[in-house]
Amino acid sequence: MDQAGRTALARWLAAAAGVDDLRLVSLDKLSGGAIQENWGLTVEFGGERRDWVLRTDAPSGVATSHGRAHEFALLTAAHDAGVTVPEPLFLCEDVSVLGKPFYVMARAAGRAEGHVLVRDAAVLAAGDALVERLGHELARIHAIAPPRDDLVFLPMPDGPPALSRIATYRRYLDEMPDPNPPLEYALRWLERHAPESRAITLCHSDFRTGNIMIDDTRITGILDWEFASWSDPMEDVAWFCARCWRFGNWQREAGGIGSRDAFYSGYEAESGRAIDRAAIPYWEVMAAVRWAVIALQQGERHLSGGEESLELALTGLRAPEMELDALLDIAAIEAGAAP
Amino acid sequence: MRQRPGPEELERLAAVMLGGAMLPEDPKARSYEQRLAAKALSIAAYDREHGAADLAEEIALFAALYGEEIVIRVHPDDSVRIAALNLGLVDQIRAGVWDEPTTALKDLLMMQVRARLARTNPKYLKARLPGN
Numbered sequence: 423m424d425q426a427g428r429t430a431l432a433r434w435l436a437a438a439a440g441v442d443d444l445r446l447v448s449l450d451k452l453s454g455g456a457i458q459e460n461w462g463l464t465v466e467f468g469g470e471r472r473d474w475v476l477r478t479d480a481p482s483g484v485a486t487s488h489g490r491a492h493e494f495a496l497l498t499a500a501h502d503a504g505v506t507v508p509e510p511l512f513l514c515e516d517v518s519v520l521g522k523p524f525y526v527m528a529r530a531a532g533r534a535e536g537h538v539l540v541r542d543a544a545v546l547a548a549g550d551a552l553v554e555r556l557g558h559e560l561a562r563i564h565a566i567a568p569p570r571d572d573l574v575f576l577p578m579p580d581g582p583p584a585l586s587r588i589a590t591y592r593r594y595l596d597e598m599p600d601p602n603p604p605l606e607y608a609l610r611w612l613e614r615h616a617p618e619s620r621a622i623t624l625c626h627s628d629f630r631t632g633n634i635m636i637d638d639t640r641i642t643g644i645l646d647w648e649f650a651s652w653s654d655p656m657e658d659v660a661w662f663c664a665r666c667w668r669f670g671n672w673q674r675e676a677g678g679i680g681s682r683d684a685f686y687s688g689y690e691a692e693s694g695r696a697i698d699r700a701a702i703p704y705w706e707v708m709a710a711v712r713w714a715v716i717a718l719q720q721g722e723r724h725l726s727g728g729e730e731s732l733e734l735a736l737t738g739l740r741a742p743e744m745e746l747d748a749l750l751d752i753a754a755i756e757a758g759a760a761p
Numbered sequence: 762m763r764q765r766p767g768p769e770e771l772e773r774l775a776a777v778m779l780g781g782a783m784l785p786e787d788p789k790a791r792s793y794e795q796r797l798a799a800k801a802l803s804i805a806a807y808d809r810e811h812g813a814a815d816l817a818e819e820i821a822l823f824a825a826l827y828g829e830e831i832v833i834r835v836h837p838d839d840s841v842r843i844a845a846l847n848l849g850l851v852d853q854i855r856a857g858v859w860d861e862p863t864t865a866l867k868d869l870l871m872m873q874v875r876a877r878l879a880r881t882n883p884k885y886l887k888a889r890l891p892g893n
Contacts, residue, residue: 592855600762600764600765600844600847601762601844601847601848601850601851602851603847603850603851603854603869603870603873604870604873604874606850606851606854606855607854607859607862607866607870609855610854610855610857610859610860614860721765724766725765725766730774732771732774732775732777732778732797732798732801733797735766735770735771735774735801736797736800736801738764738765739764739804739877739880739881740881740882741764741877742764742874742877742878742881742882743878743882743885745874745877746874746875746878746885746886746889746890747889749870749871749874750889
């Protein structure tokens with residue numbers, strides 16, 4: 423960000439915070455974020471320093487992710503519901519400030535990288551206690567139910583959420599030139615076995631290791647709300663437990679961190695509702711299909727000629743991992759051997 | 762049907778990423794970019810060694826599914842034939858033709874996934890399907 427941008431930002435932040443002595447101490451782009459850009463900033467006013475994060479659009483995003491204003495509304499709704507999220511502070515929809523909308527939130531301490539956390543001795547030692555608390559967090563998210571005036575931008579699924587997902591993933595596959603029989607087979611199986619959802623709630627829709635900030639063994643923030651939707655809460659439960667989000671630590675079925683029982687126990691204690699255990703294997707097949715489709719979409723960004731990138735091309739080539747998971751999970755369900 | 766990109770494209774991308782530099786022999790000494798390039802080159806090497814055999818196996822499994830005469834009639838060129846067969850199969854699956862999957866279909870789908878994983882992530886394949 424150039425000096426003019428920094429000056430404009432500092433001026434806007436001072437007005438938003440209602441102070442006249444705000445000084446922008448530092449502003450650094452944070453790593454990660456193919457869909458959003460995150461900037462760490464430190465400001466000083468009233469004699470105190472504060473660490474914040476500014477979130478705005480990356481040059482190339484994914485079609486289904488929410489805009490920053492919607493994401494700010496989701497973060498605010500979650501914060502108000504008692505979910506551990508970075509405190510949402512200010513939203514700026516005036517594009518004259520930075521050229522695109524952005525919002526600012528408190529900076530959560532800790533780290534979120536999945537492949538690091540599932541190998542961290544302290545995290546693993548506290549694994550069951552951590553995932554039990556994550557069960558509580560997820561249940562608080564699922565306590566947010568439609569209709570909500572502040573979340574009217576979230577579309578309601580037209581029929582069972584599973585069928586809505588299947589239609590979306592087929593549409594994405596149709597946008598790609600290469601046929602994929604294993605994924606089509608999994609989608610057809612999902613279509614034929616789609617459950618009637620018992621409830622529709624707010625779902626984070628990317629609640630997984632990698633999107634949860636942990637400081638030592640303390641949960642400091644549920645991050646990345648850009649895919650949140652009204653859906654079947656079991657979809658979130660299964661996404662967290664799906665093999666593809668255990669980062670190789672497969673024995674710890676809850677996010678590569680702890681046991682499934684501990685995660686379920688926290689969720690049930692907070693929500694007062696039983697996890698629909700019969701539905702989870704189904705939604706884990708859906709999780710594998712979804713991540714495979716996303717990987718293919720990333721690969722297609724390179725293959726279509728839109729954005730030459732070996733990293734994107736190799737991400738697309740990860741899809742067969744999830745294709746295998748889907749086929750093996752379907753076989754296990756049909757053999758009555760699903761977890 | 763081999764997933765894109767193919768070996769020529771992967772080698773080109775690796776060359777661009779390396780910018781003419783050599784890969785360090787010790788994998789631990791490689792940077793993130795060098796690891797990506799090494800991965801691309803290993804996939805390209807797999808393609809050159811096993812690509813033809815994988816294609817032949819896939820066509821044989823389509824023949825087991827549909828009958829050899831039907832598969833031969835699709836197109837004389839193997840790469841065009843396999844693309845057409847996969848396109849047709851996808852349409853059939855979505856239309857419910859294979860709702861009661863035969864062993865031949867399951868074998869074909871599993872072979873397709875195994876071949877792709879042997880190419881891109883053999884470690885994952887071995888972990889999930891010991892013996893592969």
